[in-house]
Amino acid sequence: MVRILVYHHREGFLMKKCLVYVALFIIFCFLGDLAVDSAIASQISKRSPYSLSFACIGAISLESRLDCWAKIKSASSSQDLSEYLNQILQALNAPLDYRQVVFNQAAGTLKLQYKISQKNTKYQLELTSSSQEKSTLVSVSIVTSGAPINLLEEEKKLEQVPGLHWQHYRFHRGVLKDPVTYPSQLVLLKVVMKTLQGQDVDIYRDGKLTCVTAYSPILNSRAVMSADRKYNIQAALRSNEREGKTYFYMGSPLIVGEY
Numbered sequence: 001m002v003r004i005l006v007y008h009h010r011e012g013f014l015m016k017k018c019l020v021y022v023a024l025f026i027i028f029c030f031l032g033d034l035a036v037d038s039a040i041a042s043q044i045s046k047r048s049p050y051s052l053s054f055a056c057i058g059a060i061s062l063e064s065r066l067d068c069w070a071k072i073k074s075a076s077s078s079q080d081l082s083e084y085l086n087q088i089l090q091a092l093n094a095p096l097d098y099r100q101v102v103f104n105q106a107a108g109t110l111k112l113q114y115k116i117s118q119k120n121t122k123y124q125l126e127l128t129s130s131s132q133e134k135s136t137l138v139s140v141s142i143v144t145s146g147a148p149i150n151l152l153e154e155e156k157k158l159e160q161v162p163g164l165h166w167q168h169y170r171f172h173r174g175v176l177k178d179p180v181t182y183p184s185q186l187v188l189l190k191v192v193m194k195t196l197q198g199q200d201v202d203i204y205r206d207g208k209l210t211c212v213t214a215y216s217p218i219l220n221s222r223a224v225m226s227a228d229r230k231y232n233i234q235a236a237l238r239s240n241e242r243e244g245k246t247y248f249y250m251g252s253p254l255i256v257g258e259y
Helices: 002-046 049-057 078-092 151-158 182-195
Strands: 060-072 101-106 109-118 121-130 135-145 167-176 199-205 209-215 224-226 229-231 233-240 245-252
Touching (some): 078 121, 078 151
Antiparallel strands (some): 060 167, 199 209, 209 233
16 A cells, blocks of 8 residues: 555656646747747847838849938038038948049039948938038938848938938839739739838829839838828839839839839
8 A cells, every 4th residue: 555655656746747847848938939029020120111111022122222411501611511521421430532532613612522332332422512602512322232221220320410401312222033913013012001001002003114102100201292192102113024024113202213
């Protein structure tokens, strides 16, 4: 009888031990899933809405472009222009090569031009001072090839330059390796608008091109008004039958130029 009680006691102990191990295993699996989900969410949150728009339809980025301009309500000397150039490049973490600095002066206008490339990114700056208008216009263009950069981060860098209040224009161009049929273009663009939480979507189609214009509350972008409606994002798909590809375009607040 004593042996039987000892046996049952040991059996119960082993059963409890197994249950503890199973419970710990389930807890560790649950915590592991939470960690993976958290890591994925963190990576997604770090990606710009534009990058997510490319990913959601499988588009490959070809070019990202940021154009910024600001106006100073006073004329500037060559030393002033050089100082602004230095501050802008420092904010962008872009190199300053004095050999690339070009000054031109004519009829009360002083202009500084600067171009530099760093890896896959090209910077172009132009600062123009007018003694007649008593103002200085500053423009910055950043063009990068390959994976779309977070243009919002570049804008934040420029905001660090004191005394300059910027206006921005963003443009992205990409390609889908496979041709997209005309009916399917609108389907893909609706996916893009859903990713951007686009509101009041307008649609334009001409047989090969499909273009949508909307307002996205998640984009930190100025909006334009048209017929009492507000827009800050435009996206388009155009099929190229000769190349067997479909090109994808995005502009904020609108796409400027031909596409």
